[in-house]
Every structure is written in C-alpha cells, then in structure tokens.
Amino acid sequence: MHEQTPKLIIQGGNPLRGEIRISGAKNAALPVLCAALLTGDDIRISNVPRLMDITTMISLLKEIGVSVHDNGPSEFVLCAANLAHLTASYDMVKTMRAAILVLGPLLARAGEAYISLPGGCAIGLRPVDQHIKGLEAMGAEITIEHGYIHAVAKQLHGARIVMDIVTVTGTENLMMAATLAHGTTVIENAAREPEIIDLANCLIAMGARIHGAGSDIITIEGVPVLRGAEHAVMPDRIETGTFLAAACATGGDIRLSETDPHLLDAVLDKLTESGASIETGARWINLEMQHRPKPVTLRTAPYPAFPTDMQAQFMSLNCIADGTAVITETIFENRLMHVQELKRMNADIRVEGNTAIIRGIPGLDGAHVMATDLRASASLVIAGLVAQGETVIDRIYHLDRGYEAIEKKLSLLGASIQRAGTH
Ligand code: EPU
Numbered sequence: 001m002h003e004q005t006p007k008l009i010i011q012g013g014n015p016l017r018g019e020i021r022i023s024g025a026k027n028a029a030l031p032v033l034c035a036a037l038l039t040g041d042d043i044r045i046s047n048v049p050r051l052m053d054i055t056t057m058i059s060l061l062k063e064i065g066v067s068v069h070d071n072g073p074s075e076f077v078l079c080a081a082n083l084a085h086l087t088a089s090y091d092m093v094k095t096m097r098a099a100i101l102v103l104g105p106l107l108a109r110a111g112e113a114y115i116s117l118p119g120g121c122a123i124g125l126r127p128v129d130q131h132i133k134g135l136e137a138m139g140a141e142i143t144i145e146h147g148y149i150h151a152v153a154k155q156l157h158g159a160r161i162v163m164d165i166v167t168v169t170g171t172e173n174l175m176m177a178a179t180l181a182h183g184t185t186v187i188e189n190a191a192r193e194p195e196i197i198d199l200a201n202c203l204i205a206m207g208a209r210i211h212g213a214g215s216d217i218i219t220i221e222g223v224p225v226l227r228g229a230e231h232a233v234m235p236d237r238i239e240t241g242t243f244l245a246a247a248c249a250t251g252g253d254i255r256l257s258e259t260d261p262h263l264l265d266a267v268l269d270k271l272t273e274s275g276a277s278i279e280t281g282a283r284w285i286n287l288e289m290q291h292r293p294k295p296v297t298l299r300t301a302p303y304p305a306f307p308t309d310m311q312a313q314f315m316s317l318n319c320i321a322d323g324t325a326v327i328t329e330t331i332f333e334n335r336l337m338h339v340q341e342l343k344r345m346n347a348d349i350r351v352e353g354n355t356a357i358i359r360g361i362p363g364l365d366g367a368h369v370m371a372t373d374l375r376a377s378a379s380l381v382i383a384g385l386v387a388q389g390e391t392v393i394d395r396i397y398h399l400d401r402g403y404e405a406i407e408k409k410l411s412l413l414g415a416s417i418q419r420a421g422t423h
Contacts, residue, residue: 006400008393008407010384011416012366016252018413022240022259023049023404024074024233028198030098031172032231033057035202036066036078037105038179041228043206046075048233049404052397056096060088064102083110090116090147096401097121100128101169104177107140107151115149122373124332134161134174138181158183158222166191166302171218172199178220179208187218193303194263198234205229237263238309238375239403244268244287245313246382246410248276249320253288254413261285266306270296274317293317295325295360302331312338312379319347320386321360328355338376341369345383345391366391374402381406385415 024047033054036043048054050073058068058076065084069077086106093099093116106113118128128149132142135151137159142151158181161174171191176199178185190196192214200213206229209221240259247254248271261268261280268278268285274293279286295318300308308331318325319342329335336356339349344367348359366389371377377399384391393399396419399406407417 005394006396006419006421008381008384008396008399009418009420010366010381010391010393012385012387012389012391014385014414014416015250016247016254016385016410016413016415019255019257020243020409020412021257022235025049025195025198025236026051026053026402027168027238028195029054029233030057031101031169031176031195031199032202032233033061033076033078034101034105035176035199035206036061037064037080037083037102038109038176038203039206039226039228040081041079043078043228044075044230045078046230046232048074048076049236050074051404052401053096053098056092057098060092060099060102063087063092064106080109086110086112086114088115092116093118097126098169100131101173103131103149103151104135104173107135107153108156108177108180111152111154113149113151115151117144117147117149122337123335126332128170130163130165130167130170131173134163134170134187135177137161138177138185156181158185160186161188163187163189168193168195171196175200175210175213175218175220176203178222179203179210179226180224181220181222183222185220185222187220188216190216190218191302192216194234194237202229202231205231235259235263238307240264240285241267241307241310242313242378242403243409244271244285245310245317246385247287248274248289248293249317249382249386251289251291252413254286256285258283259285266304267310270298270306270314274321292362293321295321295323295358297326299328300331308332308335309375311335312375313382315339315349315356315358316342316379316382316386318358318360319349319364319383320362321358324357324359326355326357330354337372338379341372341376341380342383344369345387347383363388365389368392368394371395371398374398378403381410385410
C-alpha cells in the first residue's frame with residue numbers, strides 16, 4: 001500500500017467569480033510574532049493567518065519559553081516574561097527558514113542565542129551572512145559551532161551597518177536587535193518591503209524609536225526596555241496577487257476585500273498590461289478579465305519592483321497568453337522549478353539561466369504535477385484552474401505553509417477544487 005499524502009484535485013475551466021476576504025500577511029506576522037521576545041509584557045497580535053508557518057513559529061516560541069494564548073479566530077496574545085531555552089533547533093530551522101528571525105530579538109533581550117544555521121533550500125542557497133555581519137557590528141560575538149550560530153552579547157551597541165545585499169529578514173532581524181541596543185543604529189541599503197513597515201509599527205507601539213522604515217535607510221535609537229502593545233497584521237499582498245492572477249488567467253470577475261491596493265502597485269500594473277480591468281478602493285480590489293491575457297514580460301527585484309513571490313503565478317498566466325513573454329528571476333538562483341511541472345501540462349517554456357521565455361498557447365492540459373515550493377505550488381493551482389480536464393497537485397504541504405484555506409476560498413469563487421488524501 002502506498003502512502004496517501006494530501007493532494008489537490010482541480011477540474012479546470014471555471015472562471016473565478018465572487019468576493020473573498022484576504023488574510024493577514026504571513027511574512028509580516030512571522031517577524032511580528034518574534035518581536036514578542038523583546039519584552040516581558042503581553043503582546044496582542046490580531047489578523048494572524050492560520051497557516052503552517054505560523055503554527056511552526058508558535059511552536060518555536062513556546063519552546064523558547066513564550067506563553068501563547070490562542071484567542072481565535074486570528075488573535076494571539078504572547079508573553080515572553082521567562083525565556084527558558086535560547087535555541088532554535090535544526091529541526092525547526094529546516095522546516096521554516098524564517099526561524100532565523102528569533103536570533104536578533106533573543107540576543108538583544110537575553111544576551112545569547114543558539115540558532116541552527118539554515119542549509120540550502122529548494123529555491124536557492126539563502127545564506128544568512130548579512131544577519132551575522134550586522135549583529136557583529138553591534139558588538140555580538142558570533143561563532144559557528146556544530147552547524148549552529150552561537151551569538152553572545154552582554155549589551156549590543158548602536159552601529160552603522162551597510163547591507164551588501166537587500167535582505168528582508170536580515171533587515172528585520174537587525175531592526176529588532178537595535179531596538180534594545182545602547183545608542184543609535186543606522187541600517188543602510190535596508191529592504192523597503194511593506195512587511196518591514198508593519199514590523200516597525202509594532203515595535204514603535206512597544207516603545208521603540210524607529211525612523212525611516214520603508215526607505216533604504218532605517219535609524220533606530222535603542223531604548224532600555226520595550227513594553228506590551230497591540231498590533232493588527234497588514235493584509236497579505238502575495239495572497240492578494242495570487243487570487244488576482246488566478247482571476248485574470250481564468251477570465252473571471254472577482255472582488256478582494258480587506259486588502260490594500262497600495263501594496264501591489266507593480267503587480268496591478270502588470271495585470272493591467274495583461275488586459276485586466278482593475279478598480280480599487282481603500283481596502284478592496286476588483287478585477288475583471290474578458291479575453292485571453294496579453295503576454296507580460298517582467299523582472300523580479302526588491303520592493304517596490306515586481307516581487308519574486310509573484311513570479312511563478314505570472315509564469316502560469318503567461319503560459320496561456322496571446323504571444324511571447326520573458327520572465328527574469330533576479331532574487332533567488334533556483335526559483336524556476338515550476339517550469340518543469342508546467343511543461344507537463346503542455347506549456348511552451350524555454351529556460352536560459354535565470355530567464356524563462358514563455359510562448360503562450362491557447363490552453364493547458366490537466367496533468368498530475370508536483371509542488372516544489374510555496375509559490376511554485378500557487379502557480380500550479382492557477383495552471384490547474386485554467387487547464388482542460390483534471391489536474392492533481394501532489395506535495396501540497398508547501399501550499400499549506402503559506403496560504404490560508406486556499407481551496408475553500410477558491411471554491412467560494414466557483415472553482416472545482418478538492419483536497420484528497422490523509423494529513
Ligand atoms: N541573502 C544573502 N545573505 C543574507 C541574506 C540574504 O546572500 O544574509 C540573499 C538570499 O540568498 C537571496 C537574497 O539575498 O538571494 C534575498 O533574500 P532575503 O533575505 O530578502 O529573503 P528572506 O528574507 O529569506 C523573505 C521572504 C520570502 C521572499 C524574500 C524576498 C519572509 C519570511 N520570507 O525571505 O518569502 O521571497 O524575502 O522577497 O519574509 C515566500 O513567502 O514564499 C518567501 C520565500
């Protein structure tokens with residue numbers, strides 16, 4: 001008997017129509033949960049999405065000694081009064097690389113952290129040298145022992161740090177560490193992603209002094225202690241973009257509520273270029289698509305440019321476009337693995353280095369395909385929704401890491417999608 005892992009089964013061909021609510025952002029909620037390590041008071045966090053990476057992060061924080069109250073449906077109260085175990089184990093970090101986000105706060109608050117060094121992962125090497133370099137500039141003594149980062153600092157001090165690479169979690173780690181450092185820290189060439197602003201807003205509510213979050217120079221004046229606070233996580237711009245791309249590809253008409261169109265300028269521009277009609281309000285986006293998409297050529301780059309986390313979904317959109325598009329991935333060295341799977345659905349894609357040349361065809365064929373990482377999985381869902389016949393997507397635990405109730409939301413929009421197999 002062979003093992004039954006969960007799969008998604010999609011009957012393609014239904015245009016997505018209707019309205020759904022967008023969840024809180026995974027990549028904002030993860031650092032905000034870690035910010036709770038910086039104080040002994042209660043931190044109340046709302047609009048936290050229910051997905052696997054959040055569950056993993058909460059398990060890690062509990063292991064460290066944080067008390068976590070799940071107030072449901074999307075609210076958690078965390079209290080890090082007692083930090084018992086200053087470690088993120090290999091098992092944790094290999095399941096979720098964002099576990100590295102406990103390094104900065106633990107070091108700043110407890111003076112020590114022992115965090116497994118992440119290895120390579122499906123989408124690329126993803127080193128953490130910039131996190132380490134920044135913390136060393138702030139006075140941490142860091143050694144690598146048996147595959148673990150051992151960081152010690154009685155009291156971090158302010159520093160001027162010029163990042164060699166724009167890194168999102170690297171900027172977040174250093175910003176959190178600097179809130180409790182002695183003196184002023186300036187992070188230059190900082191990441192400008194909206195999730196950094198969301199984290200800064202939470203830290204400011206806790207009493208941190210931060211200026212410039214959202215620009216490439218962030219200044220943090222350290223304070224002796226931080227206090228409890230309440231914070232609502234920003235909407236998920238990648239979930240928003242994924243549903244918009246799916247509606248565009250299927251020739252649908254959808255309304256997404258509780259999102260923020262300003263977070264998605266580059267993505268909305270590309271959807272408009274593909275021929276979709278888009279209307280926006282303060283907290284909603286409507287998209288209507290009446291014909292076959294036009295090809296959209298794009299290049300991923302740090303915010304505010306086109307996000308790498310939307311590249312795979314636009315690959316699927318381009319597969320059925322009326323013409324040829326070129327997609328270039330510049331952030332991760334191995335993030336085109338969905339191409340092989342899309343080709344099994346008859347897509348015409350040629351890869352040269354980090355560039356994919358996609359010659360649009362009128363329709364894809366349903367097939368049995370395998371998810372390889374979170375956003376690659378989303379691209380296969382979109383391909384399955386437009387394909388003729390049945391698509392079975394294997395290894396959907398990748399999808400469950402980052403999308404809240406994706407098949408329920410798609411069903412609400414009229415998709416024929418079911419989960420099969422045991423958990
Ligand atoms: N990099 C280094 N050294 C470092 C840090 C990063 O060389 O010390 C390199 C990476 O290898 C990569 C590039 O810099 O080539 C950018 O990586 P970054 O550090 O910005 O990525 P991250 O912080 O690990 C976050 C998101 C990712 C998203 C990227 C890029 C979280 C928890 N994760 O990762 O989200 O793709 O930024 O925007 O915020 C996803 O949600 O599917 C996902 C992978």
